Amino acid sequence: MNPIRTASAIAAAIIATGIGLCANVAVAADDWPTRPITILVPHPAGGSVDRTARMLVPFLEKELKANIVVENRPGASGQIGVTYLLRQPADAYMILADAQPNHSTPIVFQNAPYAFGDIEVINAQEVGNVSLSVNAESPYKTFDDLHKAIKANPGKLSIAFPRGGSNELMAVQLKEKLGWDVLLAPFDGGGPARQALLGGHVTATTNGAVTDADLKPKVRSLALSTPTKLAVWPDTPYINDALKPYGVEIIPVGDVRFFGFKKGTRAQYPERFEKFIKAYENVMKNPEFIAMNVKAGTADETAFRGVEQSERIMSDLHKLMLQNKDKFGQK
Numbered sequence: 406m407n408p409i410r411t412a413s414a415i416a417a418a419i420i421a422t423g424i425g426l427c428a429n430v431a432v433a434a435d436d437w438p439t440r441p442i443t444i445l446v447p448h449p450a451g452g453s454v455d456r457t458a459r460m461l462v463p464f465l466e467k468e469l470k471a472n473i474v475v476e477n478r479p480g481a482s483g484q485i486g487v488t489y490l491l492r493q494p495a496d497a498y499m500i501l502a503d504a505q506p507n508h509s510t511p512i513v514f515q516n517a518p519y520a521f522g523d524i525e526v527i528n529a530q531e532v533g534n535v536s537l538s539v540n541a542e543s544p545y546k547t548f549d550d551l552h553k554a555i556k557a558n559p560g561k562l563s564i565a566f567p568r569g570g571s572n573e574l575m576a577v578q579l580k581e582k583l584g585w586d587v588l589l590a591p592f593d594g595g596g597p598a599r600q601a602l603l604g605g606h607v608t609a610t611t612n613g614a615v616t617d618a619d620l621k622p623k624v625r626s627l628a629l630s631t632p633t634k635l636a637v638w639p640d641t642p643y644i645n646d647a648l649k650p651y652g653v654e655i656i657p658v659g660d661v662r663f664f665g666f667k668k669g670t671r672a673q674y675p676e677r678f679e680k681f682i683k684a685y686e687n688v689m690k691n692p693e694f695i696a697m698n699v700k701a702g703t704a705d706e707t708a709f710r711g712v713e714q715s716e717r718i719m720s721d722l723h724k725l726m727l728q729n730k731d732k733f734g735q736k
Contacts, residue, residue, distance in 0.1 A: 414729060417566055419552075427571055427721050438469060440471075442469070442473045442474070442499070443473070443499045444462065444710070445478060445486055445489065445499055445502065446476065446477045447480075448501060448594040448595070448596075449477060449594035449596045450596060451594075451595070451600075452595030452596045452613070453504065453531075453616040454503060455502075456619075459475055460697060461694075464688040468684035469684050471478030475502075482593065484511045484517050486501075486503075487511075487519060488724055495666065495668065496670065496673070496674060497670050500664055501524055501667075503524075503568075503662075503663060503665070504570060504663070505609065505661040505716070505718070505723070506569070506725065506726045507567060507568075508663075509570070509723045510568065510573075511569070515659055515727070518682075521669065521720075525665055526663055526715045527663070527685065528641060529661050529718045530663060531554045531615075531660075532659050532661050533660045533662065533701070533706045534614035534640065534660070534706070535628075535658060536611070536612060536614065536629055536641070537551075537573050537575070537609075537610075537629075538602065538612060538624045538625060539624065541625045543730065547646075548628050551608075552583065555583075560586050561595060564576045564579075564587055564604060564605040564608065565601050566591060567595045570589035571630065572595075572598075573733060576611045582653040582655055583653065588698070595616060598612055599616075599620060599624075603623060613679055614626065614704045615703050618702050627647070628647045631642050632645075632657070634701060636699075636704070636705060656725075661718060664685075667674075677694075689708070690709075
């Protein structure tokens with residue numbers, strides 16, 4: 406046997422095997438996803454984050470040619486769901502759908518077992534208004550009506566909100582600036598807070614404006630947290646305009662619904678990350694998806710902002726939470 410020829414044959418076989426392995430890796434990357442993807446919502450069903458995730462699913466399924474399941478794991482201000490997601494592999498098969506600055510709440514106040522940077526932001530899809538809303542059967546037609554009622558009934562009226570974040574920050578600022586003697590009632594999610602309002606258990610809520618609009622004509626919005634006009638509440642004033650007669654103003658806050666992967670996903674699976682981003686961006690451009698957002702009233706708040714801008718939005722709100730930490734937890 407010719408040793409030179411034998412060595413050449415072995416080398417050729419090794420090269421061929423290597424090429425084959427590379428081809429298999431490439432095919433594996435291109436084939437993703439090969440099983441269902443989960444969108445993890447760390448809040449109860451019925452809230453604004455849950456709505457945002459479920460609106461996205463049918464369009465994203467078509468783009469990725471995969472089944473997508475929305476899974477709600479509420480509790481502990483989102484900690485239960487986020488902690489569960491962070492225990493899973495960073496392989497792009499599980500996506501977090503959450504709200505900021507609510508996402509920062511357990512990190513800032515509750516010593517959550519994770520850090521702000523443990524989630525890689527994909528997109529800050531909705532930068533939304535918070536609405537100060539009341540039951541439509543209540544006697545409160547305007548912000549001034551509610552203000553006068555709170556002043557006339559110290560300690561007897563209440564404001565509910567999803568625990569932490571923009572919703573709570575709006576409520577505590579109003580209480581502080583106007584000297585309201587009112588009970589602040591935190592809930593683990595927007596859905597339960599809305600049920601409390603509909604059931605007549607609380608006087609008002611500070612909650613996601615667009616999702617509140619889904620309950621019309623059962624609820625009425627008295628003020629919005631930012632100057633961004635919403636088609637679903639065309640006559641509702643900006644909160645600082647409503648506050649002008651009282652000579653005060655609050656920090657404008659917004660509720661950001663975002664999507665993200667576990668940290669490390671982009672580095673370990675860059676092809677999957679980019680494939681998802683492309684599919685997601687295509688959904689955001691889809692005329693049917695845009696029309697659905699127009700119908701739902703979320704078109705004014707929705708955009709594909711990209712990773713960098715989304716990270717800045719998230720980071721700025723995290724800093725705002727830290728700066729206003731002493732305003733939370735008041736009763």
